[in-house]
Amino acid sequence: METKYIFVTGGVVSSLGKGIVAASLACLLEARGYRVTIQKFDPYYNVDPGTLNPYEHGECYVTEDGQETDLDLGHYERFTNMRTSRANNVTSGRIFQSVIDKERRGDYLGKTVQIIPHITDEIKRDIKILGETGQYDYVITEIGGTVGDIESLPFLESVRQLRWELGRDSVTVHLTYVPYLHAAKELKTKPTQHSVKQLQQLGIQPDILVLRTEKDVPAQMRVKIAQFCNVASDAVIQSMDCQSIYDVPLMLHSQHLDEIVMRLTGQTVKGEPDLTRWRSFLDRLHNASREVKIGLVGKYVELQDAYKSISEALVHAATYNDLKLNLTYIHSEQLDDNNAEQLLSGMDGVIIAPGFGQRGIEGKFSALKWLREHDIPTLGICLGMQCMVIEYARNVLGLQQANSTE
Known part of the structure; x- marks a missing residue:
């Protein structure tokens, strides 16, 4: 045709x-x-x-x-x-x-x-x-x-x-x-x-x-x-x-x-x-009874379209495992060593989102330190993965000045 x-x-x-x-x-x-x-x-x-x-x-x-x-x-x-x-x-x-x-x-x-x-x-x-x-x-x-x-x-x-x-x-x-x-x-x-x-x-x-x-x-x-x-x-x-x-x-x-x-x-x-x-996908999406709690740490959480592919990937992954996704957005600028436990405890897993520039980066380091010490499954995407390397270099290897070069 x-x-x-x-x-x-x-x-x-x-x-x-x-x-x-x-x-x-x-x-x-x-x-x-x-x-x-x-x-x-x-x-x-x-x-x-x-x-x-x-x-x-x-x-x-x-x-x-x-x-x-x-x-x-x-x-x-x-x-x-x-x-x-x-x-x-x-x-x-x-x-x-x-x-x-x-x-x-x-x-x-x-x-x-x-x-x-x-x-x-x-x-x-x-x-x-x-x-x-x-x-x-x-x-x-x-x-x-x-x-x-x-x-x-x-x-x-x-x-x-x-x-x-x-x-x-x-x-x-x-x-x-x-x-x-x-x-x-x-x-x-x-x-x-x-x-x-x-x-x-x-x-x-x-x-x-x-x-x-x-x-x-x-x-x-x-x-x-x-x-x-x-x-x-x-x-x-x-x-x-x-x-x-x-x-x-x-x-x-x-x-x-x-x-x-x-x-x-x-x-x-x-x-x-x-x-x-x-229809089979929708049936699993709407009828899943068990819940999985995932936290997403980023600095654009006011606009959830900034993480659309990540959130939709989580929806699909949860659905095909017969789970209902409970996704919590956590602003990295509002996260530090003092409130990390309050914001992150109870999560089954946490994603450290990508981003640009210095703003909100220290909150990601605080999140990663708490997550590593409490053995919570963590995924870093792009800059989030780089932050995982930096946090480990700072807090485990003792390289206090570690930054994006590492």
Whole structure:
């Protein structure tokens, strides 16, 4: 079959879960036997997130080929059998760097370099590069940010152009927020209407709406949204809060998201996706009775996305050992020799997280000293492992000045 392209955009507010929706859709399509990959296009002008402070953008996820990428790529891999690479995450910085390099080499033959067509052509090339390998039936492209952001405009313009070029081989899924006003005790659809209108003003008509909501959106309200937004009523799907992010594929499947996408891209819907292993995982996740207590010592614990891959790896490891994870985040700046026992006692194991720079490092040394002396299983990751070496050199070998050189 010809490669089909699915574009996932977001509106109203950020952090609605476009990455989880994209990953869940990929999970469902893969369970139906299709070959699927996902890519993330980030509008910021850093060339990659490798130098970004975790407070800015959460963790930096490293792919098989060593590329430093957005944390959503971790979700893509956890929800599917795919392995991501440099081609799965592209930033505005990388796009502009590539265009400027071409201009300096004379590739544009003296043409005036502009957003259209040069930047948009470069974006379109990167969107299609995986599809043109012939290895995938569906390429899902998540556009970072929200509709209305200035920096997102070149990406959305590229999507508009591709929708015309690809025709029935493309679908747009738009994720919006339906807030619940507690004072009025009402769900409000106006933000979604405005978000879709902004997308339409850019020349993109969404085919499917996914409504991020904390309350059930009544069927009559979904019909109203469909009428206002020129979307089929059965293509308005709600994404409510779930017990776990891994419940989202089943929730979306119950509303036929995978079937809608298949029909829109000209595929025949036959039978049900094979979600046997997925349901088995969820059964173990939700029904484990024994608990394992793990502490995570780091300096970015206020933003748990900074340690997303670590926490999700622990969830999976606990689940496959029929254990329920009790994960406690411990701020290394608030930990010292005096309170280490209070904060760390009772843990079955502790992870010393990676990080940057001097801030919070002494708290890690205090934690490691107490953990070593009390024989608690400890894992140091990256800088955390280096801290284990330094702490041992200081407190066992007597090298009081031991630091990063060791």
